[in-house]
Amino acid sequence: MSNNLIEWCTAEIGALKARSLFHMPKVHQSAVGARVMIDGKRVIQLSNNSYLGLSTHPKVVEAAHKALDKYGVGSGAVRPISGTMDIHVECEDKIAKFKKTESALLFQSGFTANVGVVSTLAVEGDHIVSDELNHASIIDGARLSKATRAVYKHKDYGHLEELLKEARGAKGIKGKILVVTDGVFSMDGDVADLRACADACDKYDAITMVDDAHATGVLGEKGRGTVHDQHVHDRWSLTVGTLSKAIPVVGGYYAGPKVVKEYLIAKARPFLFSASAPPAVVAAVSACFDVLENEPQHHAKLWENTKFFKQGLKDLGFNTGSSVSPVTPVIVGDGAKAAKFSEILLAAGVYAQGIYFPMVAEKLSRVRTIVSASHSREDLQEALDIFKKCGKQLGLI
Template sequence: MADFRHIEEQLRELKEAGRYRPMTVWKDGSDAWMTVEGGKRALQMSSNNYLGFTHHPKLKAAAIAATEKYGVGSGSVRTITGTLSIHDELEWKLAAFKGTEAALVFQSGFTTNQGVLGTILGPDDVVISDELNHASIIDGIRLTKASRRIFAHKDMNQLEAVLKECGSYRQRVVVTDGVFSMDGDIAPLPAIVELAEKYDALVYVDDAHASGVLGKHGKGSTDHFGLHGRVHFQIGTLSKAVGAVGGYVATARAAKELMINSARSFLFSTSLPPSVAASCIAALEVLQEEPELTERLWRNADGFRRRLQALGFDTGESETPIIPIIVGQPERALAFSKRLLEEGVCAQGIVYPTVAMDKGRVRLIVTAQHSEADLRFAADVLENVGKEFGLV
């Protein structure tokens, strides 16, 4: 009789390698301070809730009103009966927000990358991807029959060399994160766009961690660099700074229409609950009505990064609210994360294979919700535990 022995063996190997991570269960919603199951309070510095939108009263009111009007679910995929007026409104407002002809909403950022890449890339095309792009991009590319080229992280000389080699393909697509999720650095988008235009390539930017963070009113990296009309596919998230869940692509109308008819993750998934769509519409309004939230986010992030660097921590290439502290081997990084939580700071350990084996880290994410007192507390805890581990 078959059993789970091979699965159990893989699990044992993970534990022996120091890469096993149990789930942490939280008793309350995403906030600056949260309660771990068992009653311990901890300062949350691993959440993607950059602007505190998960608890914003306007978003909650919109979700409640939409639930009363439409119910808790849409009842279908988008192409049957699952496109409600609230979904259509969200897409028009996302397109206007991003400055594109159209936008299409998916169930998550992950499924957005799978659906878009799977639609636009065929066997006669080549996709050229930064080596540190998100796993959803990597998996999305794997599902296509396109040829693949990887360029060293933000290495524009190597990108140009690859583009020169790929002139015979029907279509060239350069893919990059806008903000890289593990290091918190920003893609050199102007240089990428210039090279793409020189070699007749399309530009595809995943702005998961730039949405609500970079650009005027959080419009993303394309707006941040003033590249409107020169980026062909802008991928965004409706989780993270927007505070709900889902993903979208902002692009040309023709591309949207093709994806409606061809993107498998779109075609075979039930549409977002109406409450989520309404929350996202409200979030777009708040982004434009309350710019002080984004200003506070950046003030907190820049000040906290300087504080950590002054203490002697290695914060890598961070230039956004994502601030890693490089620790080293996986077991040491996870042990550091565990000690921080014991002292009241939640900072998730990130280890191989997400990052290189010797680049294990804790990843801090500073938000607009954090007060100066919160950040002083975090810095003090990090300093004390950092001394224990010989990091400062």
């Protein structure tokens, strides 16, 4: 066996560790919730994307159990061969209804949905224009596509317009132009201005796509997402989302015109060449969409908690950046400082994961907090008290 790989990995990992950029994931020993067990200790959870607290919702768990009993554990095939069950189709119909789109298509994850949609819809002769802070899966989808690419400054729609003008002008792009943005940006919790984006796109006949991973279940009426929150439904082309956040199961989806869905069924490689989601997963996802439609109290509680906690962090004097969503970063500086802050918070009873380069610029390392509907006021007040104590200890406030 060659030692090259071992030597190379040892050197690379050593270099990352020297810059405090290597972190093993924390192992949880309990279900997702307001408080979780980490290293045998019960702590307040502020690092999970289960915004609405549906991971243990009785109707969702029951739906998964029933599907297991009826269909077994897996489909045993990719969707086009024999991996499409009635529950996959029902789930897609539910997503389309929730998003008020003509159709929806399931993928195995939000990551593969973005990779599949971007790389399949933008082909040779086309052009992709992407916000600089878009999720890695959008970037990877663009890299896999044979289309040319450009990146606009974060939420700078004037810059987007310049790039579109250049694409249709100097670059001579005659094909499709796909403009992609996150809805809620996952590291900063700020929100794209879809109206400004659509204004620019309309002038240059560009297709609009939003990744609503952190907005579905969160923004808009009943959590229908960014497009609905900003009332651009009639002007917007495509939505992609995940089923691993407010819908806290696993999977991803496309939502938009039916003919585009059909094209994805014919050509999207993750759909064609990777097995379909297991029945229990699909049933749990469907049950979550029922909860979103019928139990608005979770959405209301999420926002009540978000306002309380975000204001609490600001009042303590932390740098919370530009967030307007339940994702609130506490920006502290370099990676080592963020790692230390996360560590002392955990020791004091709060799990808030440090976020480092390459997820954010090194000097903007942070701990990222995410509240959910499952937190009580007492959980959040206790977390704020712990942030205060630890922030003072590190000289952050």
